[in-house]
Amino acid sequence: xxxxxxxxxxxxxxxxxxxxxxxxxxxxxxxxxxxxxxxxxxxxxxxxxxxxxxxxxxxxxxxxxxxxxxxxxxxxxxxxxxxxxxxxxxxxxxxxxxxxxxxxxxxxxxxxxxxxxxxxxxxxxxxxxxxxxxxxxxxxxxxxxxxxxxxxxxxxxxxxxxxxxxxxxxxxxxxxxxxxxxxxx
Numbered sequence: 001x002x003x004x005x006x007x008x009x010x011x012x013x014x015x016x017x018x019x020x021x022x023x024x025x026x027x028x029x030x031x032x033x034x035x036x037x038x039x040x041x042x043x044x045x046x047x048x049x050x051x052x053x054x055x056x057x058x059x060x061x062x063x064x065x066x067x068x069x070x071x072x073x074x075x076x077x078x079x080x081x082x083x084x085x086x087x088x089x090x091x092x093x094x095x096x097x098x099x100x101x102x103x104x105x106x107x108x109x110x111x112x113x114x115x116x117x118x119x120x121x122x123x124x125x126x127x128x129x130x131x132x133x134x135x136x137x138x139x140x141x142x143x144x145x146x147x148x149x150x151x152x153x154x155x156x157x158x159x160x161x162x163x164x165x166x167x168x169x170x171x172x173x174x175x176x177x178x179x180x181x182x183x184x185x
Contacts, residue, residue: 025182028053032176035161043151049144051178059185067126069174070159077112084108089139122162
């Protein structure tokens with residue numbers, strides 16, 4: 001007969017840190033290996049990079065990490081931006097972006113930079129260890145959204161592949177992922 005050890009909490013030998021927190025409660029991951037074409041004809045388009053987690057306590061934080069590779073159909077990859085959409089199952093949707101400043105488009109980041117061979121070379125972008133505080137015990141879904149020309153243009157972004165989708169040694173196929181970790185508050 002197999003034994004099981006079940007606990008609700010493990011306390012470090014030195015006790016819980018002042019203010020509590022620090023332990024990983026659960027980990028969720030989404031990995032995208034196939035290529036996808038995102039037609040950016042509207043302001044923001046959801047990608048396949050989406051992951052959900054249901055926090056066990058409203059005081060816990062969510063540690064987000066993401067890495068993606070792809071290419072847009074413009075020589076200047078700075079024209080393609082992304083943001084993190086946070087949708088809580090009770091209906092509240094918000095975005096993890098910079099502070100409001102005039103008419104500027106609020107982004108999490110850009111997908112690449114201005115390089116001479118941007119239309120033939122995919123770019124990678126990522127963020128790691130971003131702490132979010134959704135303050136809920138409802139399911140929270142994080143989705144990477146893409147835009148072109150700061151939500152005003154019409155471009156195409158190719159996730160996990162280059163614009164040229166030929167089956168040749170010079171073209172690559174890539175992998176993208178998002179990981180969510182619930183950290184005790």
